[in-house]
Amino acid sequence: MPSIVSVRNLSKSYRRGKQKVAVLENLNLEVENGDFLALMGPSGSGKTTLLNLIGGLDKPDSGELEVAGQRLDKMSSGKLAKWRAHNVGFIFQFYNLLPLLSAERNVEVPLLLTKLSAKERRRNVAAALQLVGLADRARHRPTELSGGQQQRVAIARALVSDPALLVCDEPTGDLDRETSEAVLQLLELLNKDHGKSIIMVTHDPKAAEHASRTLHMDKGELIDAPGVAAA
Amino acid sequence: MKYFPLVWAGLWRKRVRTILTILSIVVAFALFGIIQGFTAALDDAIDGLTDEARLIVQSRVNITEPLPQAFLPRLRAMNEVRDVSPYGFFGGYYQEPRQQINTGAVDIEAWFTILPEWETDPAQMETMMRTRNGALVGADLMEEHGWNVGDTIPLGSSIWTNTSTGTTTWEIYIAGVYHTGQGIPSDDIYIHYEFFDEARTNGQGTVSLYHVRVNDVTRSDAVAQQIDGMFANSTNETQTQNETDFTRGQIAQIGDINFFVNAIAGAVLFTLLFLTGNTMMQSVRERIPELAVLKTYGFSNATVTAFIYAESFLLCLGAALIGLGIAAASFPSVFEALDVLRMPLPMSVVATGCLLATIMAVVSALPPAVRAQRSNIVDALAGR
Numbered sequence: 001m002p003s004i005v006s007v008r009n010l011s012k013s014y015r016r017g018k019q020k021v022a023v024l025e026n027l028n029l030e031v032e033n034g035d036f037l038a039l040m041g042p043s044g045s046g047k048t049t050l051l052n053l054i055g056g057l058d059k060p061d062s063g064e065l066e067v068a069g070q071r072l073d074k075m076s077s078g079k080l081a082k083w084r085a086h087n088v089g090f091i092f093q094f095y096n097l098l099p100l101l102s103a104e105r106n107v108e109v110p111l112l113l114t115k116l117s118a119k120e121r122r123r124n125v126a127a128a129l130q131l132v133g134l135a136d137r138a139r140h141r142p143t144e145l146s147g148g149q150q151q152r153v154a155i156a157r158a159l160v161s162d163p164a165l166l167v168c169d170e171p172t173g174d175l176d177r178e179t180s181e182a183v184l185q186l187l188e189l190l191n192k193d194h195g196k197s198i199i200m201v202t203h204d205p206k207a208a209e210h211a212s213r214t215l216h217m218d219k220g221e222l223i224d225a226p227g228v229a230a231a
Numbered sequence: 232m233k234y235f236p237l238v239w240a241g242l243w244r245k246r247v248r249t250i251l252t253i254l255s256i257v258v259a260f261a262l263f264g265i266i267q268g269f270t271a272a273l274d275d276a277i278d279g280l281t282d283e284a285r286l287i288v289q290s291r292v293n294i295t296e297p298l299p300q301a302f303l304p305r306l307r308a309m310n311e312v313r314d315v316s317p318y319g320f321f322g323g324y325y326q327e328p329r330q331q332i333n334t335g336a337v338d339i340e341a342w343f344t345i346l347p348e349w350e351t352d353p354a355q356m357e358t359m360m361r362t363r364n365g366a367l368v369g370a371d372l373m374e375e376h377g378w379n380v381g382d383t384i385p386l387g388s389s390i391w392t393n394t395s396t397g398t399t400t401w402e403i404y405i406a407g408v409y410h411t412g413q414g415i416p417s418d419d420i421y422i423h424y425e426f427f428d429e430a431r432t433n434g435q436g437t438v439s440l441y442h443v444r445v446n447d448v449t450r451s452d453a454v455a456q457q458i459d460g461m462f463a464n465s466t467n468e469t470q471t472q473n474e475t476d477f478t479r480g481q482i483a484q485i486g487d488i489n490f491f492v493n494a495i496a497g498a499v500l501f502t503l504l505f506l507t508g509n510t511m512m513q514s515v516r517e518r519i520p521e522l523a524v525l526k527t528y529g530f531s532n533a534t535v536t537a538f539i540y541a542e543s544f545l546l547c548l549g550a551a552l553i554g555l556g557i558a559a560a561s562f563p564s565v566f567e568a569l570d571v572l573r574m575p576l577p578m579s580v581v582a583t584g585c586l587l588a589t590i591m592a593v594v595s596a597l598p599p600a601v602r603a604q605r606s607n608i609v610d611a612l613a614g615r
Contacts, residue, residue: 057527057608078531085529092612096524100240110528112233121233157528 003066004165004197005031005054010063012049021096023049024220026063036191036198038211046220047201048169054199055088055167058078068164085113089158093170095150097142103153104129104138110161128156130188148179155186159196166190168200172207184210232370235532237525238541244514249546252510256550257557260584263496264558264576265565267584271577272490272566273482280415281475284448285345286455288441289477291468297437298467300428305381305461306441311454316341319422319439322390326374332372334386334420336427337442341366345444348412355380355407363426365406369417373408380405386420389433401430421489443471500587507595511543515599523611536600542595544589551588555581 007029013022023046023217031037039047052058053065056072059080065073068087075083089110095180097106104125112165129135132152142150151171157220172180188210190196205226216223245248289304290296306315316338323334339359343349351359353365359365366386368378378384386403393401403422411417428435445454457472462469472480482488515522522535559576566574 052609055527057612081526081529081531083529084527090527092524096520096612098237098240098521098524100243101236105236105240109237109525112237113529174384 001032002033004033004035004068005029005199006064006066007050007054008064010050010053010065011061012046012053014057016054022220024053027220027222029215029222031197031199033227034191034195034197036188036210036212037200038208038214039199039201039217040203040205040214041217045217047217049167050217051167051199051201054165055090056084085110086161086164087165089161089163089166091151091154091158091166091168091171093173095142095147095154095174097150097153097157099142102139102141103134103145103156106142106153107156107160109157114161124160125156128160129153129196131190132156139215145181147175148182151175151179151183152186155183155190157195164197166196166198170201170203172202172204177206180204180207183214199231234538234541238538238545241514241521241538242542242545247292248510250511252507252546253550253553255506256503256547256588257554259499260551260554260588261557261561262499262554262582263584263587264555265562266492267496268558268562268576268580270489271580272562272574273488275577276574277475277478277482281447281473281478281576283451283475284445285474286443286445286451286458286471286548287474287477288443288458288469288471289439291459291470297434297439298441298469300436300438302441302462302467302469303438306443306458309457311446311450311457314341314344315444316345316442318440319424319427319443320390320439321420321422321427322388323420324387324389325384326387328387328389331389332386332420333418334388334422336422336424338424339421342421342432342442345442349409350412351407358379359406359516362404362406363423364402364404365423366403367407367409367421368405369419370408371408371416372418372420373405374436375418378405391427391434393430394432395430410450441526463474500591504591504594507543507547507591508598510546511539511595511599512602514522514542515539515603519611520614523606526608527612532536533603536604539600539603540547540592540596542593547592547595548585548588551584551591555584 001168007027010024010027011022012024013020027050029050033144039050042046049058054067056067056075060073063073064071070083070087072080072083077108098109099163107125107128108121111124116124118187126135126138131137132155134149134152134156137145137149142153145153171187172183175183184207187198191198191212198211200207202208286296288302290298300317303315303317304310317336321334321336323332325332339356342349343356355367359367359529362546373379374476382405384403384405385400388399388401392399403420409417409421426437443454443458445451453475455473458471459469525535528531555576559581562576563574
């Protein structure tokens with residue numbers, strides 16, 4: 001099966017004042033199309049940094065990064081923005097919904113960058129909300145929804161433009177066990193029934209059980225990636 | 232239009248703050264519209280209601296210094312002059328000095344040649360010409376006091392004593408009514424100069440001003456120079472101006488109204504710039520993570536910047552238009568309350584207001600737009 005994510009010798013560092021802090025060093029990783037990968041590891045291990053790079057939110061210092069057939073490490077910021085709009089959906093720990101917009105308007109946001117008509121956008125939004133089981137809450141604002149419902153709206157927003165890859169940063173980190181389970185089952189459904197590739201960062205081993213594969217990171221390295229050479 | 236809900240939602244992120252900012256802009260631009268409109272309307276009124284074909288001759292010393300009556304035939308003898316009327320300041324009032332009435336002693340026939348747009352009933356004019364103490368009274372003034380043609384009224388003078396009564400009260404017979412048209416207030420009284428000059432106890436043979444009408448408006452300045460040249464180096468040198476310049480000069484004596492108005496409006500708008508700038512800055516600072524989410528989903532820096540500018544335009548221009556609308560709606564009543572001409576708010580003031588609001592919107596949005604553009608998605612999402 002072809003890879004949706006291919007990472008070779010990827011390095012990334014940040015500046016803290018005058019100090020340069022290496023977060024990822026010569027990291028290698030392959031994620032196959034249709035994979036549901038859980039990335040685990042302690043805080044500061046570099047998993048969110050890796051997720052941000054794969055999602056095209058940040059650029060590596062060196063190495064090769066190919067996602068959905070495109071070399072992200074060679075793209076300009078403008079091209080990366082366009083690439084993100086068509087290829088990846090994001091799910092955050094704290095949902096990051098726009099508070100004054102209704103659920104349906106929040107879900108519509110990624111579609112505003114497409115050439116779809118208002119009618120087509122409405123149809124796609126309705127389908128996404130139907131998929132996450134929130135069709136009856138379309139007109140509600142985020143403050144009128146529970147945490148689990150907000151996260152499901154965020155999932156609907158992530159998948160409404162039909163991206164091949166979903167990147168999830170602690171999607172259940174702010175939810176109770178029961179709600180977390182429902183959200184994870186939804187992600188599993190999207191992976192198995194709708195063929196979405198998912199990369200999920202989590203601290204929760206129970207959440208990782210829903211993934212088809214789990215990798216651990218520590219100090220910027222993948223420590224148990226079978227078949228990849230961690231530097 | 233599809234982005235409008237995003238911009239609108241951003242604008243109302245903090246409802247109370249937005250409402251207070253809008254109110255500040257509305258009040259400031261309403262104030263701007265009225266005070267700026269006042270001077271603009273005054274300028275328009277002067278331009279529209281005065282005629283450069285009319286010249287006013289006064290003493291070079293100052294307007295209170297009288298001129299000899301002997302100038303009248305010399306002025307009338309000039310080739311390019313259609314007619315001339317002497318004008319004597321009467322200093323009139325009715326019942327009590329507080330109720331002043333602008334009263335002029337003129338050559339009635341010449342006066343209506345100089346002001347051809349004014350109208351009066353021919354029969355009343357005939358009566359006026361036959362009546363020594365006759366007066367033509369403005370239609371507005373007649374209505375205000377409930378006077379009728381044929382009434383005799385006691386008109387007080389704050390300057391002149393009437394020889395026949397030995398008092399400053401003059402018995403005036405209302406021979407007719409004049410109408411100015413064009414919305415000009417008709418609230419003056421005109422009496423015969425001859426009657427006035429003979430009946431006053433002092434000052435005989437002098438006039439306050441001469442009103443001159445020239446045949447050709449394009450020769451107005453040249454005739455004015457000829458008049459001043461004719462009396463140069465005499466004991467009564469003159470200063471001749473067309474009616475428009477004369478009126479502007481009279482208003483300028485109150486003070487540099489334009490300067491005061493512009494200074495006040497400038498101070499208000501400058502303060503407002505800080506207020507809207509601060510509102511926009513706070514609003515964007517609070518929404519950096521939300522803007523980062525938009526960028527995450529592929530919105531470019533330019534698009535996010537455009538949202539901030541659109542928000543600033545909606546805020547500044549929208550509120551300014553409401554303010555200018557209030558100014559336009561209340562403007563005629565304000566003028567009426569001041570007992571001046573009832574005039575609409577000049578469009579030039581609305582246009583200037585819109586331009587200022589646009590500048591305000593651009594300047595207010597600039598710092599937050601730069602900040603939003605420079606913000607890093609990863610840091611913003613992490614709340615750094």
